[in-house]
Amino acid sequence: MDALYRDFILEHYKSPRNFGELEEHDLEWHDHNPLCGDELGVHIVVEDGRVKDLRFHGQGCAISQAAASISSEELIGMPLEEIEALGADWVIEQLGIDISPTRRKCALLSLKVMRGATTGDASWPE
Amino acid sequence: MGAVADKPLIDVRADFPVLSREFAGKRVAYLDSAATAQRPEQVIAAMDRFQRESYAPIHRGVYELARESTEAFESARVRIAEFVGWDPACSIFTRNATEAINLVAYAWGRENIGEGDEVLITEMEHHSNIVPWQILCDETGAKLRYLTLTDSAELSLDELDSVLAEGRVKLVAVAHVSNVLGTINPVAEIVRRARAAGAVTVIDGAQAVPQLPLDLSEIDADFYAWTGHKALGPTIGLLHGRRELLDGMRPFLGGGHMISRVEREHSTWNELPFKFEAGTSAAAEAVGLGAAVEYLDAIGMESIRAHERDLTAYALERLPEVEGIHLYGPSDLDRRGGVVAFAIDGIHPHDIAELCDREAVCVRAGHHCAQPLMRCLGVGATARASFHVYNSRDEVDRLVDALVKAREVFEL
Numbered sequence: 168m169d170a171l172y173r174d175f176i177l178e179h180y181k182s183p184r185n186f187g188e189l190e191e192h193d194l195e196w197h198d199h200n201p202l203c204g205d206e207l208g209v210h211i212v213v214e215d216g217r218v219k220d221l222r223f224h225g226q227g228c229a230i231s232q233a234a235a236s237i238s239s240e241e242l243i244g245m246p247l248e249e250i251e252a253l254g255a256d257w258v259i260e261q262l263g264i265d266i267s268p269t270r271r272k273c274a275l276l277s278l279k280v281m282r283g284a285t286t287g288d289a290s291w292p293e
Numbered sequence: 294m295g296a297v298a299d300k301p302l303i304d305v306r307a308d309f310p311v312l313s314r315e316f317a318g319k320r321v322a323y324l325d326s327a328a329t330a331q332r333p334e335q336v337i338a339a340m341d342r343f344q345r346e347s348y349a350p351i352h353r354g355v356y357e358l359a360r361e362s363t364e365a366f367e368s369a370r371v372r373i374a375e376f377v378g379w380d381p382a383c384s385i386f387t388r389n390a391t392e393a394i395n396l397v398a399y400a401w402g403r404e405n406i407g408e409g410d411e412v413l414i415t416e417m418e419h420h421s422n423i424v425p426w427q428i429l430c431d432e433t434g435a436k437l438r439y440l441t442l443t444d445s446a447e448l449s450l451d452e453l454d455s456v457l458a459e460g461r462v463k464l465v466a467v468a469h470v471s472n473v474l475g476t477i478n479p480v481a482e483i484v485r486r487a488r489a490a491g492a493v494t495v496i497d498g499a500q501a502v503p504q505l506p507l508d509l510s511e512i513d514a515d516f517y518a519w520t521g522h523k524a525l526g527p528t529i530g531l532l533h534g535r536r537e538l539l540d541g542m543r544p545f546l547g548g549g550h551m552i553s554r555v556e557r558e559h560s561t562w563n564e565l566p567f568k569f570e571a572g573t574s575a576a577a578e579a580v581g582l583g584a585a586v587e588y589l590d591a592i593g594m595e596s597i598r599a600h601e602r603d604l605t606a607y608a609l610e611r612l613p614e615v616e617g618i619h620l621y622g623p624s625d626l627d628r629r630g631g632v633v634a635f636a637i638d639g640i641h642p643h644d645i646a647e648l649c650d651r652e653a654v655c656v657r658a659g660h661h662c663a664q665p666l667m668r669c670l671g672v673g674a675t676a677r678a679s680f681h682v683y684n685s686r687d688e689v690d691r692l693v694d695a696l697v698k699a700r701e702v703f704e705l
Contacts, residue, residue, distance in 0.1 A: 169702050170601045171647070172644070172648075172702050172703065177703060177704060202659060203642070203658060203659045203660075203674055204659055204660045204664070204667065204673040204674040205641075205643070205673070205674075206673060225674075226673050227641060227642050227643075228641035228642075228643035229640075229641060229703075230643075230644075232641075236600075269644075270296045270647070273643065277385075
């Protein structure tokens, strides 16, 4: 089996969880990876300071899309202040595969838009 | 495809040190020359020799060593200018093609473009031939317009005529060869029509000079920009301009060497081309590019064009064997350079490039600094294979094999 394109990565890429849009949402953010053109947006419904529901939307490579899909399942229910404290290691751990420096931006894009939506800060992770 | 595939038309691979590299036991197949080309031993040695034996300030010192370095720098300029068919005095060294285009946008554009004027570019431009004009239009209140792509991924001269006929276009900036589609645009004809309509022309030749036999005096553009690093040389650019325009322009950058005399309040300018070469020039790079054009000349640009045409034809013949593939660019090989952009259903270009890398096949993935073009094509990104004289049909075969494998990894 391929070390990067594991079965579960491809499965999430082909059938991403929590993808689409939420007409009614409290927070939204959109960002892209200027290197390769990956685009990702998020709609979030907040209740009692936690993510009640969210949807990612956009287009991109298997790594960026799988990272969004896999982490979406953990992010639903999470307090916003906990999301603000998440770092790059968290996403890489969620993905469970080795990420080379050239694919790091792909892997981090979904957390980047989550942090953008919750903190309004577009600068992370640089 | 066995027998012919093994025998390249030109075999100069051994001249290129990087091409002997292996990754995981596989010899590198470098298919990214439209981004930057590999450099032959002859270029590396010429730069090395210059730096070991002749390096000193150019146009500054009176001692023998400085005379020698100046001589090497200026004779490289003459060789490069002869290679493309232009007057050396009107051939300006820049950092790269991007800086050459910016030079025109700042030094000519700011003085000559105003509110109500139009700058005409095309949908197939590289960002380096879009963004400088956006900035110029923002500053001056001029309008930026785009010539559209035809169904065959080319430009329409009829559309050009009708836009020019409106009478507001002051400048036309067009790629000679598209870095994504490979389209070879009829630039001599575009220049002729633009001039008849009173517009100045800027041709982005970054993808053309490396692969086409050229005589810039026949194209006769007002400005022609290109870069050495795609033409087997180091990173140094060239701007060739018409003398009457260059003479009338203010300098781009102010500083040393570009002046004739500096008073406390004002200065006068050096003669061409030095008026546009402020500061200490990249002398070793100029010498390296001189060696690169000598190398290209020795093989012959007609032969290089034929070689790249053969590889492009072969790629266009073999790539459709990959299920779900989409190819972009003109099908007429007479109007197409050595680049093939493609996409595969179900695999993002970034993943295509990653999986090609497993086979030591280097292809580019992304928007290729042509985001407006990507939107015209209805894609966010594509993969791209591009060729130069050191590539072979065997490497096209390896690309096809890698793509077939990529589909297997993605269980398509």
